[in-house]
Amino acid sequence: MTDAAMMKAVVFHRYGPPERLSLREVPVPRPVQGEILVRIRATTVNRTDTATLRAHPFFARAMTGLLRPKMQTLGMDFAGIVDGLGVGVTAFQLGDRIFGISPDVFGAHAEYVCLSADGPVARIPGDFRFDEAVVGEGAWYASSTTGLLSEGQRCLIYGASGAIGTAAVQLAKSRGAEVTAVVGQRHLALAERLGADKIINYEDENFTEIGETFDLVFDAVGKTSWFACRKLLKPNGIFTATDLGPYWSNILLGMWFGITSSRRVRVPYPEDPPGFVRHLANLMAEGRFRGVFDRSYPLENIVEAFRYVETGQKTGIVVINVQ
Ligand SMILES: NC(=O)c1ccc[n+]([C@@H]2O[C@H](COP(=O)([O-])OP(=O)(O)OC[C@H]3O[C@@H](n4cnc5c(N)ncnc54)[C@H](OP(=O)(O)O)[C@@H]3O)[C@@H](O)[C@H]2O)c1
Structure with missing residues (x-):
């Protein structure tokens, strides 16, 4: 050259x-x-x-x-x-x-x-x-939340059709979690293909009223809030989000819960990009991420x-x- x-x-x-x-x-x-x-x-x-x-x-x-x-x-x-x-x-x-x-x-x-x-x-x-x-982009952001999950835990992913949400479903499944995906009508088949265990159509049903509780609720499109989702959380359950939330509520609540020694609301930022890309390559090679x-x-x-x-x-x- x-x-x-x-x-x-x-x-x-x-x-x-x-x-x-x-x-x-x-x-x-x-x-x-x-x-x-x-x-x-x-x-x-x-x-x-x-x-x-x-x-x-x-x-x-x-x-x-x-x-x-x-x-x-x-x-x-x-x-x-x-x-x-x-x-x-x-x-x-x-x-x-x-x-x-x-x-x-x-x-x-x-x-x-x-x-x-x-x-x-x-x-x-x-x-x-x-x-x-x-x-990489959506998967890397999703990993900051799915990394909080352990095998057998229950999580709900709201907005499972975006770049982050589609990656989050696959990464949560790869960690052995049970996944409930919340999507609109046009994405129901997609959520099933991604391996979600249960799928809720937010256009038909208010997902906050399903009467179930989760270890983790992830707002993957910045369209809900901890206030709306708190009854979906188990006593030690965590709410995470991709966005700041209405009136920066996710940040402010995260700080408040930090002061009170619990970490129930978080806007996590992903870490170790090199390690994550190598992990993603392995998942792709094993047919566990697409x-x-x-x-x-x-x-x-x-x-x-x-x-x-x-x-x-x-x-x-x-x-x-x-x-
Ligand atoms: N600040 C930053 O640097 C930064 C960077 C990356 C991501 N983010 C945030 O992360 C979030 C997700 O990013 P992304 O790239 O994954 O998003 P995206 O791909 O743009 O998400 C779009 C998807 O969300 C669905 N959706 C729209 N409204 C919804 C609602 N009310 N409930 C459920 N699903 C809804 C849409 O389908 P339907 O409308 O058909 O449901 C669409 O499939 C965004 O809010 C973005 O602001 C921020």
């Missing part, structure tokens, strides 16, 4: 709506020591990308840049081919088919990205295609993909194909 090598990348310089994104020609990055150059074949547009583009919630700017974004290219999920090796990289070889997440620097909405070889990246197991391997995919767009139409993801109506994952 020469100094003049250029690539297509989707860039943005100011927070705001999807129209702030534009497809540009930029130099191909060069891997430094310990990095791999990944030729991206598939990525996703997910709720992390849309929230980061809009700097929502506002305090997220503490990490992503106060006035302007620190990173110019979004894209957290990637699948592609190792196309260059920095000094000292031994874990991967040129041509390896890999996938993973880039939660700190993003950068996958481009033809190439440089990432740490020690980071959240693993070889794609078996014969998963690139567009079937971009499964992404749920909605639709795909070419990189050139990424603005349209952002608009669709922002509707909050996607089923699982929206893929961007990068050729």
